[in-house]
Amino acid sequence: MSASAPQTQPPPVAMQRAEGVSHEPPRTSTVIGALLRKELLVELRTLESVPGMSLFAVTTFVVFHFALNRNSIDGDEAAGILWVTLLFAAMLGINRLFVADADQGGFDGFLIAPVERSALLLAKAGTLLAYLLVLEIVAVPAFALLLLAPPISQALPALVAVLLLGDLGVAAIGTLVAALAVRTRARDLLGPLLALPLLVPIVIGAARASSPLLVLSHPGGPPGRWMLLLGLYDLVFGLIAYALFEFLLED
Amino acid sequence: MYGKGLRALSISTVVVMALALALVFFYAPLEAQEGFLQKIFYVHVPLAIVALGGFMLGGVFAILHLRTRDARWDMRSYVAIHMSLIFGLGALITGSIWAKGSWGHWWVWNEPTLVSFLIIFLLYATYQPLRFAIEDPERQARYASVFAITAGAFVPLNYIAVNLATAYVHPRVFSSTSNLPASMAFTLFVSLLAMALLYATLCKYELTAKHTRAQLRAARRLLEQRSPGGARTSQRRTRSAAPSVYPAPAPGRMAGGPL
Numbered sequence: 001m002s003a004s005a006p007q008t009q010p011p012p013v014a015m016q017r018a019e020g021v022s023h024e025p026p027r028t029s030t031v032i033g034a035l036l037r038k039e040l041l042v043e044l045r046t047l048e049s050v051p052g053m054s055l056f057a058v059t060t061f062v063v064f065h066f067a068l069n070r071n072s073i074d075g076d077e078a079a080g081i082l083w084v085t086l087l088f089a090a091m092l093g094i095n096r097l098f099v100a101d102a103d104q105g106g107f108d109g110f111l112i113a114p115v116e117r118s119a120l121l122l123a124k125a126g127t128l129l130a131y132l133l134v135l136e137i138v139a140v141p142a143f144a145l146l147l148l149a150p151p152i153s154q155a156l157p158a159l160v161a162v163l164l165l166g167d168l169g170v171a172a173i174g175t176l177v178a179a180l181a182v183r184t185r186a187r188d189l190l191g192p193l194l195a196l197p198l199l200v201p202i203v204i205g206a207a208r209a210s211s212p213l214l215v216l217s218h219p220g221g222p223p224g225r226w227m228l229l230l231g232l233y234d235l236v237f238g239l240i241a242y243a244l245f246e247f248l249l250e251d
Numbered sequence: 252m253y254g255k256g257l258r259a260l261s262i263s264t265v266v267v268m269a270l271a272l273a274l275v276f277f278y279a280p281l282e283a284q285e286g287f288l289q290k291i292f293y294v295h296v297p298l299a300i301v302a303l304g305g306f307m308l309g310g311v312f313a314i315l316h317l318r319t320r321d322a323r324w325d326m327r328s329y330v331a332i333h334m335s336l337i338f339g340l341g342a343l344i345t346g347s348i349w350a351k352g353s354w355g356h357w358w359v360w361n362e363p364t365l366v367s368f369l370i371i372f373l374l375y376a377t378y379q380p381l382r383f384a385i386e387d388p389e390r391q392a393r394y395a396s397v398f399a400i401t402a403g404a405f406v407p408l409n410y411i412a413v414n415l416a417t418a419y420v421h422p423r424v425f426s427s428t429s430n431l432p433a434s435m436a437f438t439l440f441v442s443l444l445a446m447a448l449l450y451a452t453l454c455k456y457e458l459t460a461k462h463t464r465a466q467l468r469a470a471r472r473l474l475e476q477r478s479p480g481g482a483r484t485s486q487r488r489t490r491s492a493a494p495s496v497y498p499a500p501a502p503g504r505m506a507g508g509p510l
Contacts, residue, residue: 176397176401
């Protein structure tokens, strides 16, 4: 920006001191809230990720209809197509998650602020989670309408639980991978290459948990074993991302 | 002395490897159902175990690198993962041969160990592209370490997940190693030891070679500085994803120290 601006105006620190504002670093929850608000506001104003992700998911369902030459599917097939589509749509959001920060100095701005580094991870993971939730609000009804044979209404509460657990894992791994890939030369290529193998256990858990929900007469809720696997995987990779994220932000 | 212990390590590898092969061919009994084909078990299983151990070792070295910020740990982490990738490819190929001979298919999805191994291999196959895509050496080392730790933790988790996904649907095809006859178990143990020694020797060779090359490059640069207009050999950049541990030395001083 203009280099002469600080000379004509009093520097902001002095201004704060004059007004008696405390110089304690802000609380991490405040920082996360502010960052999350900023991210969602930017997305609302630019609409760069979520509409594209949703449109991609719906288009993919249409492609699957023709590729499989089927009008309706259920069970394992339905669970697999739903999760593969959601995963690839999520990949679009993951690839874009840090692009603005890397290209337009967002990282530098964050690094000179006196705040916890992990706040950025939590805010970005929250952002990705919000993207995924909006994506699913569009994609799951579209899936039920276009491809799914049994009615989705009875399976919906249990399916929402599976989707939430899956989303948490995708958000944790996606944020870590996005931060790892964004400042490399081939970031659009490396992001999916790194993320897909790491997401295989999520696909296993989520697809196995949702396939009994997507048959005509399904027995009760999602299988506990797969929910447990998803929960444990989310927890472990949440901790790994939390422990390693600050090393990606050092310069 | 950077190649210290290399000779002793090489000799013991050759001796133990010869012993292991002798045990495989002359001591271990022929398996009742599969016959001679089952001998590949003594190559495939140690290859896979050593590769997985090497991947996790790379993760441990990466933790040490992030803790100490010593570039030599990054180099060790790189070499451990690089060598494990080669061993892992060997494990996949021998596993595939065994599957073809035993079940008639080059690939079987109901063997969880093989499937989870493939997923891990695919993940680690991005390690070198990742390194290669980052220009700044310090950041390359740091990002590679973050990857190595994440992937190292992924190894056991992925194994558990894939095992859950298959074990309850299909019966296990392989007999578990815990009910092997004593002679087979002993042969497997010696083969594993030989493979681990081979891994250690090859890693040490790679580290030594990298170190020697860095020293050579430093010596050449020094020579050029002293004779201006000399052949500019060290300007040639090799295309490699390997970390460069030794930066340009101060004039009059050689980079050194054991790896």
